[in-house]
Amino acid sequence: MxxxxxxxxxxxxxxxxxxxxxxxxxxxxxxxxxxxxxxxxxxxxxxxxxxxxxxxxxxxxxxxxxxxxxxxxxxxxxxxQLAPAWGTMARYRLIEWLNFTATELHKGGFSPLFNPAMPDAVKDATRTRLLQRLQWVDGELAGRPYVLGDTFSVADAYLFVVAGWGKYVGVDIAPLQNLTAFVARVGARPxxxxxxxxxxxxx
CATH class of the missing domain: 3.40.30.10 (Glutaredoxin)
Structure with a gap:
């Protein structure tokens, strides 16, 4: 491949x-x-x-x-066990997370902030909405090491990558303790x- x-x-x-x-x-x-x-x-x-x-x-x-x-x-x-078996509710939760990360965080959140042609007013509004989404993610991660629970999945890889873009576009995730711990935890994997x-x- x-x-x-x-x-x-x-x-x-x-x-x-x-x-x-x-x-x-x-x-x-x-x-x-x-x-x-x-x-x-x-x-x-x-x-x-x-x-x-x-x-x-x-x-x-x-x-x-x-x-x-x-x-x-x-x-x-x-x-x-990088993804739950097809037909299980856990698999649909995985797809839910992948889609949320793709649409709400990646394309709808971070992508406009990387666009130099985007007006500052739009970027400011985008940051506000993005931080609201990330605050929701922070709450979802409370009490669990990975998005689906105790087991690392492909959804964690995607969330890790996207959450790491904040430092390039003025989105500070440091106050989001669960998300910050998640990024450090995933980042330490070999x-x-x-x-x-x-x-x-x-x-």
């Missing part, structure tokens, strides 16, 4: 999950700004949408969208450290 990623982007989530899975894979940098691969090819020839992540399977099939990719990877190694190191994000 090949994972196309851009350092520190949302593709860090499947990068972490692949390390957690123990499956063999190749990580290929696909910078979102230049769209140029290490071999000089144009990344848009592989993903016409131009963004990451993208997972290329050994049979040549390509899978886009982080929440889909992480669930696919988790289902290849059920013994690792697979997370390996992914961060591979992306040049860990000195």
């Amino acid at each position: 090949k994972l196309y990623y851009s350092p520190g982007a949302c593709s860090l989530s499947p990068h972490i999950v692949l390390h957690e899975s123990g499956l063999p894979f190749e990580a290929v940098p696909a910078p979102t700004k230049t769209k140029k691969l290490p071999d000089g090819r144009d990344y848009t020839a592989i993903n016409p949408l131009g963004y990451v992540p993208l997972l290329e399977l050994d049979d040549g099939q390509r899978l886009r969208e982080g929440p889909a990719i992480v669930q696919y990877v988790a289902d290849q190694v059920p013994a690792k 697979a997370v450290q390996a992914a961060l190191r591979a992306e040049g994000l860990l000195k």
Whole structure:
């Protein structure tokens, strides 16, 4: 398998999950700004949408969208318990968290703050709404180490990545003690450290 990623982007989530899975894979940098691969090819020839992540399977099939990719990877190694079994309420809770993180935090919250063309008034309103969402997450994490309870899942990888963007866009999560502890807890996992190191994000 090949994972196309851009350092520190949302593709860090499947990068972490692949390390957690123990499956063999190749990580290929696909910078979102230049769209140029290490071999000089144009990344848009592989993903016409131009963004990451993208997972290329050994049979040549390509899978886009982080929440889909992480669930696919988790289902290849059920013994690792990276995702609950299909058909269980726990699986739907996982999907609920992945969708919440994708829409309310990632695209609806942080993405506008990274856009230099976005007016300051819009950014201020976005930060306010985002902090409200993060306060809700903080409450959900009270008394449990991971979003689904005691077991690390692919939803934790995604939340960890997105919550880590606050320091770049003026969103301080330090007062959110449960979320801050969660980020530290997930960040200490060996697979997370390996992914961060591979992306040049860990000195």
